[in-house]
Amino acid sequence: MASVFRKALVIVLVLVVGAVASGAWFGSEAGVKVVRYGESNTNVLAVGDGTVTLTETHETIKPGTYWLGWTGAYTMLGGIVTRSPGRVTRQVLRGPMPSQGTPGYFGNVPPGDPKVAWGIDFSEIMIPTELGPAPAWYVPGRGTTWFVAVHGQNGRRKAELKVLPVVHDLGLPFLDISYRNDEGAPASPDGLLHLGDSEWRDLEAALREARRLGARRFVLYGTSMGGQIIGQLLARSELAGLVNKVIMDAPMIDVRMTAEQGAWNHHLPAFVASLSNQVVRWRTGVEVDRLSLIRHPPKVRPPLLLIHTTPDTDHPIEEARGLVATGRRLGWNITFEEFARGEHTEAWNVDRARYDHAVRAHLAADRPGNG
Incomplete structure (x- = not known):
């Protein structure tokens, strides 16, 4: 009988370990796998x-x-x-x-390009990144302060076009970039996403190219993982001091908290999130715990407009609230707009008037010079 019990126990342990390992691998895939979308729904x-x-x-x-x-x-x-x-x-x-x-x-994102979405003329320019050329949409404007938009994980440039009408109305040049692993952009050496830990260098390359084309200062706008990319640029780039203002919409503020939310979404225990992060580190070399703007805020902290919906189940509202608390402690000027409705990056969709007003007010307040 004891032998049968031991065998049963071993079988149970193997099944549990297998389930945990599968959950951890699935969690890492959700974080770093490159995905293409497009089917009808x-x-x-x-x-x-x-x-x-x-x-x-x-x-x-x-x-x-x-x-x-x-x-x-x-x-x-x-x-x-x-x-x-x-x-x-x-x-x-x-x-x-x-x-x-x-x-x-x-x-929930506009179609096509600036012309298709809003009837706004644009040109496509190529950004010389360290991995090769990456396409960007450029809408000309007045002055030398450029608005640079960064989309999120497995997203596309068109996701950033919601904000274009306000930016265009204010006359700011608009640059909507792609980065490694995007369609039309070079792949990362390992073919995986790095959650902002490497992608920020492609944003830096875009700023360098914009400077070559006449830009002197920048407003950075990022949605979802685009917010983390901006955060890493502010923490690690020598060009961070050229950023006048930042807007983040439903940003990935703390990767560990994001992973915990992912585990919760799939009815997995919280410790699976930690194991998933270890798998991410093993697969990519990324130190996940460092990718927290709450515990490791950037050294350069321009005025920030932070937009987040309460029901967001991709990046929980606690991430945004945690960053606001960090801002208070550091004297970081953060304007927080919390929307009661809308899923991930859907604040504009559920209340366009409020969203556009918040963006317009943030950009107009103490408007950076155009000299």
Whole structure:
């Protein structure tokens, strides 16, 4: 009997260790794996006078402003007009009308490029990074203070276009960059994301190229992991002193807290997050604990507008609140805009007027000189 019990115990331990190891590997994949997106997630059920009816999903029932993309075309959708079982009808704000039966992708980021999204002319320039050229969208403006936008983990440049109308209206030159592992940009040597620990050097390269083109000062705007990339540039770059202001939207402020949230999302015990971070370190060499702007704030701390939604389950609101507390302790000028609704990076989508006002006020306050 004792022998049977020992065998059973060994089997249980093997299963537990296997499950934990699988969870840790899965957690590391969520952090560092390069992912491409693009499949359809809804269908057009009907088209009306200024409305479109879509399949009811978790995404399509969200209140606010979103986009529907299909076969290269895009439509901006507004609020919900009606709902019935399996169907949701939304207002069409701009763009062509899809045909009934069309599969499409309902998402929270603008489509295409600045011209497609907002009718704003732009050019594409190549940033000479240490790994090779990386494309960036450039919208010209007045003066020598440039607005530089940095997207998040496995994102695309178009994610940063929500803020472009306000920036363009204020006349700031706008540079929307790509970085290693993006589509059209060089891959990292190991083919993995480094959570900002290496990517900040591509942002630095973009600032150097912008200076060559006439920029003298910078406003940096980052969403999700783009916030961590900016934080690492402020901590480690010799160009950090040229940054006048920063805007972060749902940033990855503390990688350890992000990993713990990921474990919680998948109903895994908290210690799996720690193991996942160890796997990330083994796979990439990244010291995850160093990637905390709360415990290791950057040496250069320009005025920061911090935007975050309370329901965010990618980067929990506690990250933002922790950074605000750090700011108070250090005398760091942080303006915190906490939105009660909206998932990850959806503050603009759920309340565009408030979002645009906050960005405009931050950029206009003590406006940096254009000399």
